[in-house]
Amino acid sequence: MIRAIKLTPSLLLRFFRRKEVRVPCIYCPGICIASCPTFLESGNMMLSPLGYSRHPEIGRRECLKCWRCVSECPLNYELPETFSDGIEVGLELVREGTPMLLSVEGLDEGYASRLAEELEAGFCIAKGLLRRYDDGCRIENLSEIRRRLKGIKVLSLSPEASHSLGIPFLLEAAHELPLKLEYEGSVHIPCLLSDRSESIVHNLELIGAKINGVIKDSCLKQSIPDALILCPRAPKNIYDLLEIRTL
Amino acid sequence: MREESFHEGEFLRELEAAVGGRCSSSPDTLRIYSRDYWPLALLKEVKGEELPLPIAVAWPESLEEVVKLVKLCNEYRVPFVPYAGGSGVIGATICERCLVIDVKRMNKVIHLSEEDSYVLVESGIMLRKLEEFLNGRGFTLRHFPQSYPEAAIGGLIATKSVGQYSTKYGGIEDLLIDLEAVAPDGGVIPLRRNIVPRASTGPEIKSLLLGSEGQLGIITKAALKVFKIPPFDYKNSFAFKSFEDALMAVKEIVQSGLTPAVARVYDEDDSSVRFGDGRDLLILILEEYSKPLLEAKVSEIGRIISRYGGREAGEDYVEKWLEKRFDVISELKKLVVPMGLWFETIETAATWSNLIKIHSKFKEIKKVRGVYAVLAHASHFYEVGACLYFTLTYEADEKVYWDIWREAMRVVLENGGTISHHHGIGLLRREWIFSEIGPSLDYLRRIKSALDPRKLSNPGKFLG
Numbered sequence: 001m002i003r004a005i006k007l008t009p010s011l012l013l014r015f016f017r018r019k020e021v022r023v024p025c026i027y028c029p030g031i032c033i034a035s036c037p038t039f040l041e042s043g044n045m046m047l048s049p050l051g052y053s054r055h056p057e058i059g060r061r062e063c064l065k066c067w068r069c070v071s072e073c074p075l076n077y078e079l080p081e082t083f084s085d086g087i088e089v090g091l092e093l094v095r096e097g098t099p100m101l102l103s104v105e106g107l108d109e110g111y112a113s114r115l116a117e118e119l120e121a122g123f124c125i126a127k128g129l130l131r132r133y134d135d136g137c138r139i140e141n142l143s144e145i146r147r148r149l150k151g152i153k154v155l156s157l158s159p160e161a162s163h164s165l166g167i168p169f170l171l172e173a174a175h176e177l178p179l180k181l182e183y184e185g186s187v188h189i190p191c192l193l194s195d196r197s198e199s200i201v202h203n204l205e206l207i208g209a210k211i212n213g214v215i216k217d218s219c220l221k222q223s224i225p226d227a228l229i230l231c232p233r234a235p236k237n238i239y240d241l242l243e244i245r246t247l
Numbered sequence: 248m249r250e251e252s253f254h255e256g257e258f259l260r261e262l263e264a265a266v267g268g269r270c271s272s273s274p275d276t277l278r279i280y281s282r283d284y285w286p287l288a289l290l291k292e293v294k295g296e297e298l299p300l301p302i303a304v305a306w307p308e309s310l311e312e313v314v315k316l317v318k319l320c321n322e323y324r325v326p327f328v329p330y331a332g333g334s335g336v337i338g339a340t341i342c343e344r345c346l347v348i349d350v351k352r353m354n355k356v357i358h359l360s361e362e363d364s365y366v367l368v369e370s371g372i373m374l375r376k377l378e379e380f381l382n383g384r385g386f387t388l389r390h391f392p393q394s395y396p397e398a399a400i401g402g403l404i405a406t407k408s409v410g411q412y413s414t415k416y417g418g419i420e421d422l423l424i425d426l427e428a429v430a431p432d433g434g435v436i437p438l439r440r441n442i443v444p445r446a447s448t449g450p451e452i453k454s455l456l457l458g459s460e461g462q463l464g465i466i467t468k469a470a471l472k473v474f475k476i477p478p479f480d481y482k483n484s485f486a487f488k489s490f491e492d493a494l495m496a497v498k499e500i501v502q503s504g505l506t507p508a509v510a511r512v513y514d515e516d517d518s519s520v521r522f523g524d525g526r527d528l529l530i531l532i533l534e535e536y537s538k539p540l541l542e543a544k545v546s547e548i549g550r551i552i553s554r555y556g557g558r559e560a561g562e563d564y565v566e567k568w569l570e571k572r573f574d575v576i577s578e579l580k581k582l583v584v585p586m587g588l589w590f591e592t593i594e595t596a597a598t599w600s601n602l603i604k605i606h607s608k609f610k611e612i613k614k615v616r617g618v619y620a621v622l623a624h625a626s627h628f629y630e631v632g633a634c635l636y637f638t639l640t641y642e643a644d645e646k647v648y649w650d651i652w653r654e655a656m657r658v659v660l661e662n663g664g665t666i667s668h669h670h671g672i673g674l675l676r677r678e679w680i681f682s683e684i685g686p687s688l689d690y691l692r693r694i695k696s697a698l699d700p701r702k703l704s705n706p707g708k709f710l711g
Binding site: 003004005006007008011014015018019020021024026027028029030031032033034040042043044045046050051054055058072073074075 | 271275276279280284289293304306332333334349350351352354371373375376394396397515516517519520525571573574575576577579580582584585586587613618619620622640
């Protein structure tokens with residue numbers, strides 16, 4: 001490799017004094033762009049990671065924080081958490097138990113509370129986490145939260161908590177719980193869990209659902225497809241349909 | 248006509264009405280649409296230099312809206328430039344005080360004929376989305392330029408693009424069956440009455456629009472050949488004692504009718520940077536619809552490669568190439584930009600007899616002050632020759648940039664090459680096109696004058 005490069009003393013010096021590129025999108029032609037829902041809908045470069053990276057205030061407002069761009073980026077650059085100042089997430093333990101259902105404040109506490117009671121499971125609430133997906137900010141104490149959850153069997157009701165905290169999505173472990181679901185039709189896979197489609201569909205089938213189509217390309221924040229919705233964000237979603245199986 | 252009393256506000260109001268409000272003249276939007284992916288324009292942007300700004304951007308949704316926009320531009324004498332993926336690398340979309348007509352909302356697949364193996368699409372469909380659509384139905388366009396993730400069909404036609412699998416499947420000109428466009432005066436150049444595999448009905452307008460870079464109107468629809476996804480493939484790489492030996496092996500492979508889908512010959516510098524192997528490497532992918540045919544070709548190709556001293560180097564290099572082939576950002580982020588350097592790619596094509604000469608003379612550009620690396624590979628092979636593709640790393644400085652280009656164009660023109668194999672002309676190469684095509688340029692300009700007497704369709708480029 002060295003032979004391919006015309007090495008000069010100043011070039012060598014610069015190698016050791018490299019300046020960090022903080023926002024790589026500035027230099028990119030838009031490798032991720034065909035995955036961005038706002039761009040695909042509008043055709044407008046401003047409403048794409050190319051625009052959001054140059055204008056964080058527009059990103060804060062317009063980006064859906066679906067994180068599809070991150071999974072397409074060769075650098076896995078986490079653009080959707082650069083739009084607002086960092087936040088600290090709190091963790092409130094409501095009830096001890098195994099498994100521990102983790103809800104997100106302002107998103108799915110009602111569902112989590114009901115399910116935890118019916119399953120006699122534990123229940124805790126992540127406070128402030130939603131802002132990462134609403135305002136686009138970094139969680140400053142992410143490693144601390146993850147450390148606190150280590151060793152506990154935690155299941156997340158929301159794609160958001162599963163994505164942030166690296167914990168299993170409840171519907172990926174549904175077959176381990178006494179749950180049943182009477183449903184036949186398509187399922188919408190949440191953007192944040194798009195890489196887990198197979199395991200989610202498999203688990204839904206294990207608890208009784210008949211899945212005959214998978215919708216992976218749309219974002220609920222744009223429009224809600226006629227399908228089984230797994231995000232508690234939607235007005236009518238899987239948690240309204242899940243039933244407890246009597247043993 | 249309102250040319251003498253142009254009122255920007257009035258134009259913008261009519262613009263808004265023409266596309267139902269789908270337009271913008273906000274400074275931020277104009278700035279992001281002020282360039283394509285021309286490295287010099289990007290360099291200027293990151294250095295904080297202002298690029299020439301358009302007057303507005305519009306997002307039409309139909310042929311009718313494009314017609315309205317072009318007619319409006321004619322009425323107000325406002326130049327316009329079509330914009331698709333914005334992934335061009337020659338500054339072809341840079342157009343001061345132009346209306347940018349972004350076709351990306353015109354992104355529908357109108358019809359896929361599985362029986363006849365063609366697809367009719369609107370020009371704003373992104374290549375990747377089209378490929379995904381086709382793959383879901385067992386088909387493929389097999390057109391994979393490096394800009395695959397961000398390019399759109401209209402732009403690929405207007406640039407006369409090729410993809411990495413072009414040796415077998417051809418460039419966009421081989422895939423394009425027919426097109427629809429809006430002429431610079433707002434008239435519609437329609438699709439022909441029937442989609443046919445070939446027609447002897449005089450010169451074809453589609454040939455004029457191929458590579459027209461927005462200077463002859465706006466492409467709105469395209470009928471493209473598609474292929475069934477080939478079920479059998481073979482991947483391997485081979486190391487040679489010299490770049491020339493590898494090229495001659497591929498020449499014989501191609502001229503023997505053993506055409507691979509992908510053949511890429513990397514010189515030792517390029518190989519060492521990309522694969523950590525300082526030998527001249529050939530990356531090879533074959534795709535066929537019949538296993539016996541594939542095996543026969545692999546066997547014949549193996550014999551040819553051995554005769555030229557090629558030694559098997561394994562599938563890993565092919566997999567590495569496949570994994571990284573669209574990634575233009577990693578090296579920029581990790582090494583090039585942090586060291587205050589910049590990048591450029593320069594492609595040419597030549598007949599077999601000139602390839603080695605061009606390769607060796609071009610490599611001397613490394614001696615130009617401020618240039619640190621000149622990597623080269625040959626890709627896109629033909630019976631009569633191949634494309635040579637150079638990747639340069641140099642001081643992030645405009646003077647060095649133009650020093651490189653002057654020298655590069657001199658080398659290719661004096662040694663039997665073309666100034667561009669598939670990136671096009673744009674603002675970048677306009678001063679050299681006459682040296683290559685001579686008085687033909689004047690005839691092309693006369694065609695442009697006839698179609699666009701007011702010089703509104705992407706003015707200031709090589710057609711005037």
